[in-house]
Amino acid sequence: MTFFMVSALVFTLSAADAVKRFTVGFDANFPPYGYVENGEYRGFDLDLAREVAKRNNWQIVLKPINWDAKDSELNSGMIDCIWNGFTINGRENSYTWSDPYVVNEQVVIVKDDSPLRKLADLKGKKVAVQTDTPVQKALKKGGERYDLGRTLSELVVVPDYNNAVMMLEAGSVDAIAMDIGVAKEKSKKGGLLILDEIVMSENYGIGFRKGDTKLRDIVQNTLLEMIDDGTAARISARYFDGKNVVALGRIKSAVSEDANVSGAGFWDNAGVVTLELLKGLLVSMAIFFLTLLFALPLGLLVACFRMSGNFLLRNFFRIFISVMRGTPLMLQLLVWFFGPYYLFGIQLSKLSLFGIDYRFIAVIIGFSLNYAAYFAEIYRAGISSIPRGQYEAACVLGYTRSQTFFRIVLPQVVKRILPPVTNEVITLVKDTSLAFSLAVLEMFTIAKQIASASSTMLPFIIAGVFYYLFNFIVAGVMSAIEKKLNYYR
Amino acid sequence: MDILSINNLSKSFRQQQVLRDISFTVKQGEVIAVIGPSGSGKTTLLRCAAMLENADGGSIDLGGISVVESGKYADKASLKSARTKCGMVFQNFNLFPHMLVLDNIIDAPVHVLGIPRQEAVREALALLGKMEMQEYVNAYPCELSGGQQQRVAIARALALHPEILFFDEPTSALDPELTNGVLRVIRALAEEDMTMVIVTHEMDFAEKVADRIIFMADGMVVEDGPAAEVIHNPANERTKAFIAGLKSGF
Numbered sequence: 001m002t003f004f005m006v007s008a009l010v011f012t013l014s015a016a017d018a019v020k021r022f023t024v025g026f027d028a029n030f031p032p033y034g035y036v037e038n039g040e041y042r043g044f045d046l047d048l049a050r051e052v053a054k055r056n057n058w059q060i061v062l063k064p065i066n067w068d069a070k071d072s073e074l075n076s077g078m079i080d081c082i083w084n085g086f087t088i089n090g091r092e093n094s095y096t097w098s099d100p101y102v103v104n105e106q107v108v109i110v111k112d113d114s115p116l117r118k119l120a121d122l123k124g125k126k127v128a129v130q131t132d133t134p135v136q137k138a139l140k141k142g143g144e145r146y147d148l149g150r151t152l153s154e155l156v157v158v159p160d161y162n163n164a165v166m167m168l169e170a171g172s173v174d175a176i177a178m179d180i181g182v183a184k185e186k187s188k189k190g191g192l193l194i195l196d197e198i199v200m201s202e203n204y205g206i207g208f209r210k211g212d213t214k215l216r217d218i219v220q221n222t223l224l225e226m227i228d229d230g231t232a233a234r235i236s237a238r239y240f241d242g243k244n245v246v247a248l249g250r251i252k253s254a255v256s257e258d259a260n261v262s263g264a265g266f267w268d269n270a271g272v273v274t275l276e277l278l279k280g281l282l283v284s285m286a287i288f289f290l291t292l293l294f295a296l297p298l299g300l301l302v303a304c305f306r307m308s309g310n311f312l313l314r315n316f317f318r319i320f321i322s323v324m325r326g327t328p329l330m331l332q333l334l335v336w337f338f339g340p341y342y343l344f345g346i347q348l349s350k351l352s353l354f355g356i357d358y359r360f361i362a363v364i365i366g367f368s369l370n371y372a373a374y375f376a377e378i379y380r381a382g383i384s385s386i387p388r389g390q391y392e393a394a395c396v397l398g399y400t401r402s403q404t405f406f407r408i409v410l411p412q413v414v415k416r417i418l419p420p421v422t423n424e425v426i427t428l429v430k431d432t433s434l435a436f437s438l439a440v441l442e443m444f445t446i447a448k449q450i451a452s453a454s455s456t457m458l459p460f461i462i463a464g465v466f467y468y469l470f471n472f473i474v475a476g477v478m479s480a481i482e483k484k485l486n487y488y489r
Numbered sequence: 490m491d492i493l494s495i496n497n498l499s500k501s502f503r504q505q506q507v508l509r510d511i512s513f514t515v516k517q518g519e520v521i522a523v524i525g526p527s528g529s530g531k532t533t534l535l536r537c538a539a540m541l542e543n544a545d546g547g548s549i550d551l552g553g554i555s556v557v558e559s560g561k562y563a564d565k566a567s568l569k570s571a572r573t574k575c576g577m578v579f580q581n582f583n584l585f586p587h588m589l590v591l592d593n594i595i596d597a598p599v600h601v602l603g604i605p606r607q608e609a610v611r612e613a614l615a616l617l618g619k620m621e622m623q624e625y626v627n628a629y630p631c632e633l634s635g636g637q638q639q640r641v642a643i644a645r646a647l648a649l650h651p652e653i654l655f656f657d658e659p660t661s662a663l664d665p666e667l668t669n670g671v672l673r674v675i676r677a678l679a680e681e682d683m684t685m686v687i688v689t690h691e692m693d694f695a696e697k698v699a700d701r702i703i704f705m706a707d708g709m710v711v712e713d714g715p716a717a718e719v720i721h722n723p724a725n726e727r728t729k730a731f732i733a734g735l736k737s738g739f
Contacts (some may be wrong), residue, residue, distance in 0.1 A: 205701050392541055393583035397597040397649065407600065411587045488586045489631035 018094050019059045024049045025079030028064035029160050031086035031185045032239040033070075044181075044239040045083050051231060052222045054147045068448050073367025074209055076486065077185050081219070082207040085179060087134040098220045100203030101227075105180040107133040111168060112193040116175060123151040125174035128164040128439075131157050131449055133175045134202050137197035145200055152314075157449065158439045161186065164199030167439075170194070170341035172358065181240070210318050212266040271461050273450055280467055284432040287363060287442060288470075291428060294368035306380055317376075324373030330437045332370055337362035338472060363435045378420045415485040422478040443467075490517050491550070492574075492653045492684050493538060498547035500533060506534045509708045511547070515653065518682035522689055522716065525729070526731060529631035530708040531688045534540030535655050540568065540579045551575060552652045573602075577669070582638040582656045584630040590617070593628045594645045602649065611647070616644040620674050636667030640674055647678075654678070655686040672698075692735055696720050704728045 026034035026045065034043035041062045044049065053060035054316065065073045065082075071094075073079045088097055094483060107125070111114045116125065129136040149155060156173050156397050157163045164176045165186055175195075178186075206223075208216045226232045280381040303318040322333070330338030353361055385407050394404040432443035447463035493515040497503040500508040507530045515521055523531045538549060552574030554567055560566065584593050595609040619625045620640040623736045628674065630638055639659055646654055656675065660668040672694050678685065679698050686736040689695055695702055696714060702719040704712040704727075710730045712719055 127542055330560070387583075389579060389583035390585065392577075393579065394584070395541060396539055396572070396575070396577040396646070398569070399597065400603040403600060407596065408585055488629045 019057065021061055022049075022053045022056070022058040022082045023061040023063050023125070024081060024085035025063050025065040025070060027067045028083070029162070029181065030085055032181055034064075043084075044235060045085060047235045047238070048226070048232065049083050051226055051235070052219055053086055053224050055225070056218060068451065072320045074207070078250060079208075080208070080215060082443065085181065085204050086207050087202045088139050088205045088341060091132055093209070095207035096216050098206040098216055098223065099209070099222060099440055100205045100233075101203055102204035104204050105201045106138070106177060106199040107180045107183050108175050108177050108195045108197075108199060109168070109176045109183050109192050110168060110195065110387060112191055114174065114193070115197065117233065119148055119224040119430075120197065120200065122148070124153045126156055126172070127152050127175045128152045128156045128158050128167055128173040129446075130161055130164065130178065131159060133178070135179075139177065140198055146197065150291040156439050157441070157445070159436060163437070163439070165192070166338055170338055171347035172337075172341075184240075237454055267369055270458060270462065274462055276450060277443055277448055277459065277462055277466060279395060280441060280463075281448035281470070283435075283440065284442040284444075285470075287432045287440075288429060289363050291371055291426065294364070295371035295375055297394050298368060298372035302372050302376035303383065306376055307383065320374045322469035324370050325377075328368065329370050330434050331364060332442060333434060336366040347372050350405075359438050359440055363440050366426075367431070369471050371424065374424050375421070378417050379413065379425070381420075382417035385416055386412055392480075418478065418482050421481075422475065425474055425478065426471050429474060430467060491518050492516065492517050492519075492552055493686070494548075494550040495534075495538065496548045498534070498537060498544050498549065500530075500537060500542065500544050503625070508544070509710050511705060511708075511710055513568065513710060513713055514699070515684060515686060517652075517684055520679045520683075520685045520687070520699050521699065521701050521703060522687050522695035523703045523705060524689065524695060524731075525711075529705040530655055532595070533576075534705070535657050535686065536550050539575055539655050540572060541577070545684050546682045568620040574652045576645055576649060576651035576732070578642050578654065578656045578659050581659050582630075582635070582642045582662075584638055584642055586630050588629075589625065589626070590628050590630065590633070590641050594640060597645070598648050613644070613648060616647055617641075621643045621670065634667055635663045636670045639671045642672075643674060643678075652684065656689070657684065658688050658690065660689070660691060668710035672737065692720065692732075704731065706731070722732070 006426070019144075024046070026041075026043070027038050028034060028041065030043075033045040034041065036221050037041070041064070048063060049062070050060055052058075063073075065079065068083055074082060074095075082095070083104070087104070088100055108119065108122065116122060127139070129139065135145075137143050138145040138157070139152070139155055140146065144151060150397060156167070160166065161176075161182055162174070164178070166366055167173045168176055169191070176183075177199055180194070180198075183192075186192060187194055206219060208219075223232070302317055302321065306321065307315050308314045308317075390408055390412070391404060394408045399407065431444055435442045435446070436445040439445075443463055443466060447459040450459040451457065491514045496512045498508055498511040499506065502691055506583065510531075510698065511534060513521075520691060521600065521718040524532055533542060537544045538551070542554065544557055544560065548558050551571045553564055554574065556572040557563070563571075586595070590598060591610065594613040595606065598604040598612070599606050603689070607708040614623065616625065617626060620643060620726065622637060622640050622644065625633060625637060625641070630641065633641065638714050643654075643659075645735070660671050668691070672691065675685070675687070676694075678699050687695070687699070699716045701714065702712075702716045703710055704719060704723070704725070706727050712723060712725045714724075719728065720732060
């Protein structure tokens with residue numbers, strides 16, 4: 001096995017000496033531009049890139065990337081370009097761009113039974129957008145379509161379009177703003193409608209490392225050749241049903257290399273970033289404290305049921321713990337959030353409690369149950385570690401079962417389980433970032449958004465410092481409690 | 490009047506029978522020492538009498554309450570009132586490590602019997618005085634020596650006013666120099682006519698303190714008689730061998 005891996009490595013290395021490699025970075029969740037089908041990378045942009053490589057006699061390497069890390073991937077040389085329905089507008093100065101080769105429209109999709117038909121109907125509605133997309137930027141304060149964005153009741157930022165469509169179907173948002181290409185793809189399965197009025201249009205280009213005009217020129221010239229000889233149109237027909245969704249052709253670049261759009265320095269301001277992150281930190285802390293509030297007592301209850309003499313009860317909770325610990329928390333969050341709709345058809349917008357969005361409630365349910373399972377096993381270990389003599393002494397002194405538990409056993413259990421509980425609590429601080437999967441704007445979500453909008457690592461570093469400080473305080477508090485309980489051996 | 494009466498008691502752990510057809514009685518004010526080789530069933534007998542272990546067959550009457558009748562246990566209420574009749578002192582003390590000495594003693598009177606705290610404290614202080622432990626009222630068990638812990642455990646058992654007190658090898662976990670303090674307080678209790686059943690290996694102590702000695706072997710009562718007689722003039726061969734063995738050991 002190792003031998004084959006080594007020889008494969010040697011082979012690729014020697015091949016790289018002979019043939020230039022052309023590494024294209026793309027988001028594999030972005031049909032029809034780049035996606036996975038039957039285990040293969042397919043898509044309009046990928047086919048174009050393959051053809052460009054073929055004509056230049058390069059070896060193509062298709063590299064799916066984490067969209068939030070695209071700048072690090074490019075700047076560190078892991079990829080040569082970003083070619084994936086990549087919008088130029090708003091990013092003019094961050095990359096060396098090819099000429100635009102696609103004019104893409106940003107549209108709004110709704111459920112086909114929805115009364116919403118015009119952009120004006122979106123007033124007071126919840127609209128989902130994918131994180132770090134041009135349409136998100138445009139609808140935000142300061143963006144070119146803030147006139148529309150300000151009328152919405154909420155702009156819900158989701159990690160990916162699948163998530164957004166699930167939320168739309170489940171009724172937790174009223175509409176999604178997205179690329180028309182993706183919108184067409186998503187509406188194929190039915191039940192969704194694309195509004196005629198467009199939000200804005202934008203240009204797609206190929207993004208190269210800033211200053212890498214040499215590679216840009218070769219790729220661009222080859223692409224122009226392909227457009228001229230009709231190859232590009234044939235590739236387009238494979239993905240866009242012949243309908244003129246994508247205007248492919250020579251488009252005069254509106255972007256000049258020296259164009260200086262200001263505003264890029266906005267997020268560079270560490271003070272502003274810190275302020276934004278602090279808002280997120282409050283949400284993270286709310287998740288943290290509410291989870292502890294529910295999970296600590298719940299865990300004790302689960303541990304008691306798990307140790308119960310009743311066969312059904314004991315095994316039900318054994319399975320509960322096993323499932324909670326055996327599946328990813330992120331998946332559990334999705335289940336708690338979407339479950340009511342997909343299982344019972346309940347519209348999620350109706351599930352809010354005391355005006356709290358069900359999104360947040362689902363996060364608290366998911367975290368509390370998951371952590372209760374971990375705490376339950378810690379409690380169980382603690383309870384089993386109490387010597388039998390303690391129970392016997394309590395028994396001959398006439399304590400009832402519940403008196404024995406609460407007066408004799410539990411106080412000793414608390415002391416014993418403190419170190420493993422501290423571990424879990426510290427993990428919880430960091431796990432709060434998983435709330436991102438339900439589009440809850442906690443600190444890490446905000447850090448990611450700012451980072452990808454401003455092409456800087458600064459928000460991550462500041463967020464990291466906050467997480468560390470938070471945990472530093474948590475660890476301090478826990479060790480203070482431990483010390484306080486140290487009055488006996 | 491019989492405080493404890495045991496008839497035809499039997500008990501098995503899985504295949505192994507540890508108590509066979511045991512019968513004896515304890516009168517009010519009597520002190521009984523139970524001796525015998527390891528594995529003879531002494532501790533199991535005591536634990537059955539203290540209701541920490543369930544017997545398979547036979548009967549136990551405790552303080553006038555029938556606990557087991559021909560292997561059938563009484564209802565919960567009877568068991569609960571029988572529990573208040575007896576106290577137990579363990580080999581490993583089993584004090585509650587998270588409670589002060591004082592709280593170890595008053596917790597059960599206050600929370601089980603509902604005695605007012607002030608009254609419970611007054612009595613606990615008196616008991617600690619008797620145990621020569623009054624200066625450790627506000628100590629935690631981990632700050633005490635084994636002998637001191639055992640004396641606190643005795644005070645804890647006495648605080649519930651049991652009619653009979655069981656001791657399960659009370660000095661076996663102690664260093665030799667610490668046993669004397671514990672034996673002294675047990676002896677003082679005997680002089681106050683406290684009814685006690687003591688499983689012990691301390692032969693001198695048994696002879697001096699016990700009214701009767703029960704010698705057990707293989708789960709049976711082999712000999713039951715006045716202390717001096719069992720030690721100096723045993724009737725049974727096995728008793729003779731056991732006592733001779735102990736003497737030659739020194």
